[in-house]
Amino acid sequence: MVIKTENINTISLNNIDPDHIGLIVYNLKDDYSCLQNLHLPNRRTFYTVIYLTSGLITLNIDKYNCQLQQQQVMFFSPSTVLSLLTENDQKDGWVILFEEHFFTQRYNDNVLHHFSFLKTQKMQPQNVAVEQQLGWPMILETMHREYLFSHPDAKNILRSYLNIFLGTLSRNVNTEGTEIPKNEKEEKVISFERLISEQFAHERLPSFYADQLFISTNYLNRLCQERRGISAGQLIRERVLMEAERLLIHTYKNISEISFELGFENVSYFITFFKKKYGVSPEEFRKKQ
CATH class of the missing domain: 2.60.120.280 (Regulatory protein AraC)
Incomplete structure (x- = not known):
């Protein structure tokens, strides 16, 4: 339900x-x-x-x-x-x-x-x-x-x-003591993730976030690979996809409205972006929920 x-x-x-x-x-x-x-x-x-x-x-x-x-x-x-x-x-x-x-x-x-x-x-x-x-x-x-x-x-x-x-x-x-170790690299990635949550609908390029963090894009990618196992760009895309899921599941908004809210220039690109991850279109995903 x-x-x-x-x-x-x-x-x-x-x-x-x-x-x-x-x-x-x-x-x-x-x-x-x-x-x-x-x-x-x-x-x-x-x-x-x-x-x-x-x-x-x-x-x-x-x-x-x-x-x-x-x-x-x-x-x-x-x-x-x-x-x-x-x-x-x-x-x-x-x-x-x-x-x-x-x-x-x-x-x-x-x-x-x-x-x-x-x-x-x-x-x-x-x-x-x-x-x-x-x-x-x-x-x-x-x-x-x-x-x-x-x-x-x-x-x-x-x-x-x-x-x-x-x-x-x-x-x-965390009964097995699996807390993330606290160090300077982890602090940077945490700050990056916080920025993504604030800006993901409008800023998709890792270079934007690297500039905000006063580091190079290459270094940001290395940090993300080391601490999260995926690239900076993938972290951004995962956040956009999570929001797309939420809007499809919890609202009556149509695909065009969701695409616009997430900052896509056109609906077809949003559909392609979504389908690459889930293997189905946003509308098909919604019907399955």
Whole structure:
């Protein structure tokens, strides 16, 4: 089941709480109003973590449906297209919503991106280890209390607890210690990927991004091959194709409208570009979903 809409709306924290501080913490047992904003396909300007201690929630992420069950956690980056399909009334757990700048105001700009699980979207819920089941309630209850009472120093305390929570969540997800090593080359590739997300609809050439990063195009390609196993151009094309998938699956826009939105000069080139990857035209791809 996929819900379609005319446009994929972008939700900000202002839509949920106009008085937010860059982070919102909800206890689902007391208040699940934050989930009401997720019923139609949406992108968000913030990261989302849902930890369910009881109950059931059915979600659609991009082109995948999944069920979040008791003692499972899911996390969503802002760019993913997310919609809430069903939920039962007897649910308990926690929802954390936070903007990137809330975290980076205290920590280095790229530190958040070293939590690789936030960058590489997992399409299935993660079972929560017993260690986290015992430790997370204290962390989340403290965060919720600090969020509600808004003490003058609440932001600093909440950033510290968020860092601890994300660190233990990373440990839960990466049980074999597979976090991406932090070094200068990885920092450059992360910055490149962030630029792609901002500019992919208008800028397709690796040379543009290399100039933005103050490095040569050849060096950018070497970095991408070394750190991601594909060329800089392929990373850009993969991002364009991901967006094409999302628009085909979640909206009623016709192929011409999608082609224009993605910055293609004509529809036939978009169809050829898409078919080279998927082996079918965009229209055929849509019919199969």
